[in-house]
Amino acid sequence: MTASPLLYLQSGGPTAVLNASAQGVIEAARRLDLPLYAARDGLAGLVKGELVDTTRATDAEIARLSTLPGASFGVSRHMLPTWEEAPQEWLALRDVLERHDIHHLLINGGNGSIGCAARFVEFEQHTGYPLRVIGIPKTIDNDLVGTDFSPGFPSAARFLATQMREVAVDMASMAQRRIFIMETMGRHTGWLAASTAAAAQYAGDAPQLILLPEATFDAERFLRKVRQSLDEHGHCAIAVAEGLEGADGRPLAEFRPDATYGHEQLGGVGTWLAGLVKRELGMTSHVAQVDCLQRAARHLASAVDLRLAHQAGSTAVEWAVNGKQGVMTAFARRATDTPSWEVEPVPLASIGDRERRMPAEFIDADNLWVTPAYLDYLRPLLAGPAAVPWDKDGLPDCRAIDWVSI
Amino acid sequence: MTASPLLYLQSGGPTAVLNASAQGVIEAARRLDLPLYAARDGLAGLVKGELVDTTRATDAEIARLSTLPGASFGVSRHMLPTWEEAPQEWLALRDVLERHDIHHLLINGGNGSIGCAARFVEFEQHTGYPLRVIGIPKTIDNDLVGTDFSPGFPSAARFLATQMREVAVDMASMAQRRIFIMETMGRHTGWLAASTAAAAQYAGDAPQLILLPEATFDAERFLRKVRQSLDEHGHCAIAVAEGLEGADGRPLAEFRPDATYGHEQLGGVGTWLAGLVKRELGMTSHVAQVDCLQRAARHLASAVDLRLAHQAGSTAVEWAVNGKQGVMTAFARRATDTPSWEVEPVPLASIGDRERRMPAEFIDADNLWVTPAYLDYLRPLLAGPAAVPWDKDGLPDCRAIDWVSI
Missing domain, CATH: 3.40.50.450 (Rossmann fold)
Known part of the structure; x- marks a missing residue:
């Protein structure tokens, strides 16, 4: 055979x-x-x-x-x-x-x-x-389930953590107060949003908040923490999984005719959070919606x-x-x-x-960050970098392979 | 002295x-x-x-x-x-x-x-x-004005072109028809959106459309080209500058009470385009809003x-x-x-x-792409890569320098 x-x-x-x-x-x-x-x-x-x-x-x-x-x-x-x-x-x-x-x-x-x-x-x-x-x-x-991790996750996580760290430096450079929201993939699980925690080199570093579908969203607690971060750091970086849920167990950014007066809500939960922050704190936010970039970024x-x-x-x-x-x-x-x-x-x-959703021992008691146990789990998976075949224009060579049909 | x-x-x-x-x-x-x-x-x-x-x-x-x-x-x-x-x-x-x-x-x-x-x-x-x-x-x-280019632009351009190329490969892998919209910075100028053109390795490669503030947006021509790309390639990748303007010379995604029934429009022009495509072609789009990532991405x-x-x-x-x-x-x-x-x-x-806005000789006749002259201008600026100090976690070492006050 x-x-x-x-x-x-x-x-x-x-x-x-x-x-x-x-x-x-x-x-x-x-x-x-x-x-x-x-x-x-x-x-x-x-x-x-x-x-x-x-x-x-x-x-x-x-x-x-x-x-x-x-x-x-x-x-x-x-x-x-x-x-x-x-x-x-x-x-x-x-x-x-x-x-x-x-x-x-x-x-x-x-x-x-x-x-x-x-x-x-x-x-x-x-x-x-x-x-x-x-x-x-x-x-x-x-x-x-049944595996310590799934191939593909560590690279997406490395992309998100790298970008969060770089944006955090950019944000800390600015004299004015700023809010930055990064929306990651994850309809039901927060593994990707949580991976941005690796960006923090010291306690209090960005992201200051991580919002996971496994942890019910509490607007008051969220806004309190945003205000606190603005006071302490002059900025607040937030990572949010696209599937973040409200107290009713439904995604916050799904189509809700009642909440949008009959108009379809466009944009994801990052935009939704920016609206909340605007209404409640009177501040505009920068929103990055990473979309397919996080799963395609072979260069990271x-x-x-x-x-x-x-x-x-x-x-x-x-x-x-x-x-x-x-x-x-x-x-x-x-x-x-x-x-x-x-x-x-x-x-x-x-x-x-x-x-497999994130277990309780990986989610911080206030539901707004991860635990050290999660970072111990995550960090060994990120080790890199991997070689990239740069072409003469300085971009990754992505020429397709032409497979021969039978 | x-x-x-x-x-x-x-x-x-x-x-x-x-x-x-x-x-x-x-x-x-x-x-x-x-x-x-x-x-x-x-x-x-x-x-x-x-x-x-x-x-x-x-x-x-x-x-x-x-x-x-x-x-x-x-x-x-x-x-x-x-x-x-x-x-x-x-x-x-x-x-x-x-x-x-x-x-x-x-x-x-x-x-x-x-x-x-x-x-x-x-x-x-x-x-x-x-x-x-x-x-x-x-x-x-x-x-x-007065300079061939401004430092900072080539690196942001290299980031955008790299990501567009990687996402294009991801998109081409999928059997189902897909539309991907990448919103770049650029309130008045299209240099950044246009830089994604370098992602195309062969004629017809993504991005199939590039929408610039210097070129008035024509919805009919846009939708025709999207349909054509879907027919030819099975997908359509679009780069759009945040400041894309309508025929009235105003940004398409600015706050317009009349168009949003008194509710502030959240999300940018990428989301606005996704709404247009949804209404007119009945298709959902993937939207990436790159925001500060494009100017902070020192790793690229x-x-x-x-x-x-x-x-x-x-x-x-x-x-x-x-x-x-x-x-x-x-x-x-x-x-x-x-x-x-x-x-x-x-x-x-x-x-x-x-x-300095993009000159006419850099914009294609149909207002939906760039000319070879623009690519000749852009490509030499992208040459890389540059060394990155990866830390033990596989992320760029971004520890701040503690300057001594006088």
Whole structure:
């Protein structure tokens, strides 16, 4: 069975290191002399049988794969139903796999994608076609359970912490009082917003406030702390996750006809907070909405993240060949003075479609910052920097790799 | 007169390389064995006599000054009246200068600040106190006249082009159709928004549209081009300057009670465009509002910018000592295969309080992109990268320098 090609696919939103995992997969397959195909556009491409042959790419192309942001093979949000919901879709998948004699599937994705991967575990039982499936973790949101962290998160965190630190210096340079609000991604979890805490070199440094979806927003306490920071530092820097919730458990910045007099509210929670500050304190705020920049910023990727994303990919190939089935290449942290990580198998069924929120011990008692325990967790993940291939114009060389279709 | 201290100050908004100019000033003064003071918080500190003695800083501190974003001596938006408007303020300034025997003033700033510097030219005529003044250019907006470019702009441009290129790769990875809008600074000029054009490696690459304050916004033409880009590429990336104007010559995103039913419009022109696209094309957009990140991102500073910002500072010291008066250290570009720049004196009075907008030959005929001539102008300015002092956490070391007050 080992002479049959393995199939790899990327799924969900890209990260700065998703292609490092792809590189790990491809290099391991080459080392083991195994043919390796990849699906275009993730599960959407797999369903349609749109595959590429990675063996047609040169070693030089594979060497620069990990320097590219995005998802080199393409991704989609296409998800798979259960067997009971749509057996015909699974039988169509069987046709695609059988046509290419594929018996090993490596799915690189976040919660939804790992949930889909888990549904492949019973593929043989339902279709009579032997298939092994291994999951490879990926998400900037860091909300996969069963793993110490998810590749992609450390690099996004390093980007956010770097920018927060640089803006903090800029802000401290200004004689006038200033409020700066940085809105990060995170619809349900605060890992990314919380990562800006690493920007603080000394106690009291920016960000002075961190607002997390895991901690109910209290406007009075928030405004009190903003005033206090303005008095103490002359400025106040705030990091806020896009999914910050009010006391009713609903996101503060979602569409609320009653609150906007029938007009759709545009802009996110950062803009919403700026409105609150304007009304209550009479001050305008600077608002940065970082959006996709935080997940695309390969130029600030964490070297630890790159290395471990690569390892998650190469280990997945080894496990597939060695007969492992239905597990994800999860990370376990070894608690030493210099933390290190080991890749361990965790069952896909225990991971998919769940969500890891920030635990209470990582959130400060006043709900407006993180604890030292969170910083101890975060800091080893940020270590960098990673090399960037600058082109003659001084910008990162991002030329796409032209994969050869089968 | 040369044994009396020179006085340096930073004024206006910080840039990623403002402290490189400060370093150039200080190192030149040390080389010439001249005492050098600096004002805290720019002109606001000068008026109050809040000075520091740079000779008290160590060489190691001065060596890392250029690695810091922000304005190490502090800045303010404090401007000076004319002599006729407020002679008493000028006489108070005379007291400050006389108390410290200062006869050379170096003002590092943008349009407003250089305008103030120009008012010092007649200082001796009005107050009887001999004073020479030299201006040092600085602004990310690149809107100073009389100089090929303003230090600070190339680094902000390199940040914006890098981020646009990385996000473009991320966007191209996604199977579904996407619109991405990046709002840059630039209330009256489009130099920064236009700089994202360098992100395009091949014709048609992102950004597909660039919206400049110098080019009247035409909603129909805009929407037609967005549709066309979605059809051709599956995505559309748009760079827009915050000050984009409508046909009436007013910024599209300014407070307009009539258009918002009495509610103040929050969010900038990027959000405004997203609303237009939503209404007319029924699509949601991703909006990045880069805000202060673009001027604080020292980690992406252009090496050319850093070097020339330093040179502008050191040259100012040499000129002050050699008797030049009332000029700015402007840059003239030598048109060779590899462009180079020479520092040339340009009278402050011809620069201050004016504004250089993008000339017509840099704006494409359809008002939605730039010309090859603009890219020829821009590219040599971006060359990098510059070294960054990463700390043990993988973040840029931004510890402030503790200047000693006089």
